[in-house]
Every structure is written in C-alpha cells, then in structure tokens.
Amino acid sequence: MLADKPRLIDEEGRRLDGRGPADLRPVHIEVDVLANADGSAYVEQGNTKVLAAVYGPKEVHPRHLSLPDRAILRCRYHMAPFSVEQRKSPAPSRREIELSKVIREALEPALFLEYYPRTAIDVFVEVLQADGGTRCASITAASLALADAGIPMRDLVAAVAAGKVDGILVLDLTDVEDKHGEADVPLAMMPGLDRVTLFQMDGVLTPDELKECVKLAIDGCKRIYALQKEALRERFVRIRKEIEAGEVEG
C-alpha cells in the first residue's frame, strides 16, 4: 500500500513517541475558551488539536427542520486547511460529512433533547492540527462544550481509538500508526453508564483482537473521562474565583 513503512514498535515494545501499547498521548483539556459560544472546549491529544463550540438551544433555521417534541442536534466536523501536511480544501469532504454524522450520533444519546422542543443545538468542531484520533478528540471536546453550555446530559461522552500496529494492539493511534497500521477502532462511550455511542473499525482484526481493542478503548475512555471531569471542575473553580474577586456578578 504505502511505500517505506517505518518500524512503528521497537524490540522493547516502545512506540515511535516512546509510549507503551496501552498508553494515551499527553492530553490537555480546557473548557470555556471562546467568548461568543454558549459552550466551548479545546482538546490537545499529542499533536492533535481540536476546538469545539456549541450554540443553542436556539431557534431553528430553516424552521421546517424543527421537531415538535424535541430539539434537533446538528454537528459539523471540519478540518482547517492547514491542519494537515498537504493543504486540505475547506469544502466539506465525504469523510467530513460522514464524521459529522457519526459524531452527532455519538453525542445525541447523552442529551435530553426532549427538554427543548422546536429548538436547535449546533455543535461546531474545528480540527486545527491533525495527528490521528481527530474524531475521538472532537467527541471528547464537543461533549465538554455541551456541558459548558449548560445543556442537561446523562453523562459526558469520552472517546479514543484502539488499533493494531506492527502486530500489537495499541491505544490512541497517531497518524503514522493509523496509516501504516493494520487496524483502527475508534470508540466513544458514556463511561458512567457503560454505553457505547460510537464504534467504527477499518482494517482487519480477528474477532478476539477486535474484542480486545474494545476493552483497550473502554479503558482509555475512562482515563479521558477523569480528565474531562477535572477540566470541567477547573472551569467552575475559575468562575467562582472571578465572582469572589468581584469581576463578575454572582
């Protein structure tokens, strides 16, 4: 397929960036990063950088799309033209349209859409820098942005991919590992409820390997979930400090 496949895992089982198979990349999360959005979050996972914003619940345009018994959730996953090595055309690609759909369907089970009939909740995700795992980082960020917007949720949604690289099952693949590896299994879940809301795979795995990848990804999601909650807590601590300092009205 691709020429010059680099060696991705060394004799000691270390990956190109020094991680072991079940290690996550360093994850950095910030909540409430955009002033205009009703909710927003920024996620860095290794070299992947993703920004998510939520607008709503708000009036639906065009109006005929509104539903009488619940809110509609809309999602746009988009990659910045400069987010990849070869400039990407800003027009939505087929990949981006599919990912917009699966990300929406990964977030929807967490929301009480029936609380806001005849409204729309819009989720916008911009990938600023892509190094593998962008759909998962997008879900991690978008679910925090929804929580930041104050939209009632059953749980946060955390996501990460597992996969197979040089014959070894690994967690949180980078772009090279995805491109040259044997399989990629992105998974999103509500860790507090044990519900899987996104599950995809490409490549080839035996059924046992696939089940193992599911377990690996679930474990990764739980670790990301802890970081999400910490980031959300920090945001409220910040607000409280601002109130106490008299910078904003309580």
Added chain:
Amino acid sequence: MMKWMAKEPVISKIKKRRIIQLISEGKRLDGRGKLDYREIRIEKGIIGTAEGSAMVCLGQTEVVVGVKIGLNAPYPDTPNEGILAVNAELVPLASPTFEPGPPDERAIELARVVDRGIRSSRAVDLKKLCIIPGRRVYILFLDIYVLNHDGNLIDASALAALAALSNAKLYGYQIENERVILDKSIWSPLPLQDHPVAVTLANIGGELVVDPCLEEELAMDARITITVNKDGDICAVQKGGPGFLTVEQVLEAINIAREKAEELRAKVLG
C-alpha cells in the same frame, strides 16, 4: 448550513411501541425470528452496459450495483495501484424521504461503509489493476443505486456490491504510441481475493435483531454493522443511529455477525 443532514421519516408512537413489545417477546412485525434475514434474491449481470452488475432484493428493499471500469492516472500516493471509487445514490423514486441533489449524509455513510469492507479486506487486488506505474491504471467505479428503501440498505448494498464485483469483466488493453487504450475484444474476470459481507444488527428496546426493516429502523435506538471477510475476521465496523449499545451488545454483535456472514456469503457466491 449542514445541508447534508437528512430528514428521517416518522413512525407513529403506537407502532413503535408495538415493534418494541413484539421484539421483547422474541417476535417481529413480519413473523421473523430475531436472527432471521428477510428473503434474499440476488440476480447477477442484469445491466448489459456495465462491466459488472447485480440486483439484490432483501424483502422489499431493492438495490442495484453497477461496476464500470475505465482508465485513469493513479493517485500520486499510490502510483502502483488501480483506483476503486464507491458511490451511492439514494434516488427519489426509492422513498418519499429521498430528494434529488448531491448525496446526503445517509448516502455518503452507506457508500463509505461498503467501501471500507471492500478496501480493508482487499477484495479487489488494486495492485493488479496497475498498467503503467505512475501513469495509467484501471479505475473501478462501483455505483450503488437504491431502487426501493425498506431498511437495511447497508447489507443489501454490500451484498449487491460483492455480487457485481464477482461477475465483473476486466477488459484488456493495448499500448499505441505510448497511449493506453481499452481492448474490448479480450477480457478476463475481475480478480477477487476476498468476499466481505456486511451484517447489520439493530438495538431495539435493548434486544439485538438482524436485518431491520424500515419500520424497525425508525423504532431502533442504534444499529451496528459488522463486515466479515472470508476467513471470519472483521474488516469493517460502523455504529449508526441516534442511540447507544451496551458493551455486552457490542461483543454479542460480533459473534452473531460471524455466523450470519457465512450464511449470506453462500447466497452470493452459490
């Protein structure tokens, strides 16, 4: 904005409750068991102008796949490989909810899930479709045409795609003054290395059923498609729909899909 979003048809609440109630008793609207497919009919070679074609009827769902093969320059990152392009059209005659215009998210997802199964399993050996590395390769267009939508378009389309590929002709070529032209007087069957089959299960009221019809799709929480190659390995997965699956359901679905895939594969190749 987000013009690709599809508007789903609606189902009455009473019907939805009935479907969920029936499934909780192990029954379904049309009398099937939870792990039964609807009647499957496969007809190959129905389009004379296509190099490969097939129609698949899955109950009332009808899908035609046509394969056209031409010549093209290869992609710069894969100079030694032919090109496979999968596209799906949800034409308006197939359902009141399909509208004319560019493919919406449903059509794009359908095409990409079918594509993933074929590509991951390497069913079509793209290296064998290279004529002059870096200059001229075969390009294989696989067009999925839905004629009647009664649910489970993914499995019907994947079956039709496999059937159409399995009866596709690869024309020979001649090189004249450094130009490659197709020679339609000679042909060989398109070489197929694998036979990926998609199995879709729906989570309806906490129970998994295979091959959901349209009304069941409207009542489901979520669906999961698992594509299985000829060795029984998994070569594509896609969760869809607005709801969730439990971890146990995910693991159970993998086991069910492996069994069902064998059954379906025998129907296409037999």
